[in-house]
Amino acid sequence: MEKEKHSIEQLTACLKLVADPTRFLLLKLVDQKTYCVCELVEMLHISQPAVSQHLRKLKDFDLLIEEKREQWRYFSLNRNARYYSIIRELLDHSDDQDARYLQALEKEGLARC
Template sequence: MDYQQMGQSLKAISDENRMLILKYLSKEALCICEFTELLDMSQPAISQHMRKLKQAQWICEEKRGRWTIWSLNKEHGLFDVLVTLLAMLPEPERTVESLIAEGKKVNCT
């Protein structure tokens, strides 16, 4: 990894919403429709955040029928650093468990 790659990787996670996305993905793989509920954002807005994270290779996508399931890229050169940084952050107010309790957890399979 060179200086430019490091800068691009860190810039991609410098947004609060992208940090939240990564925090959620540190727990489990999720679909964009779940992020719309968790972050109270539109699907296009979340897709833009996902595009930036994917370009920086922080996340991976897996197609399941018409759904795309997102997960952290464990092969990223800074994966261990990312996990350490995410562990320092508080847990988000909304959780996947709260979506389940509210009946808003989507089964994207």
């Protein structure tokens, strides 16, 4: 199967988006499971508006799937996204230290809605 080709402008836009450490960490987290915004706020120790802004940028680029359950919004990685193969490659080449730390926080009960 031939990989989809992207223009230089498209690729640089994608890379700029995920170059932000917080957004990249969000991608690592939602690659493993679906998270509620409130869980991400607790785990990242940043404000809800800041988390929502990062999530919106990733969603606008079609990298995230948003699901609304009652008043809560949950996010997961969009494996059908146009740039998924690029994101997958980056995630596969990244260290898991930050994601492991945040998952440890979750297990301690610090990441709950």
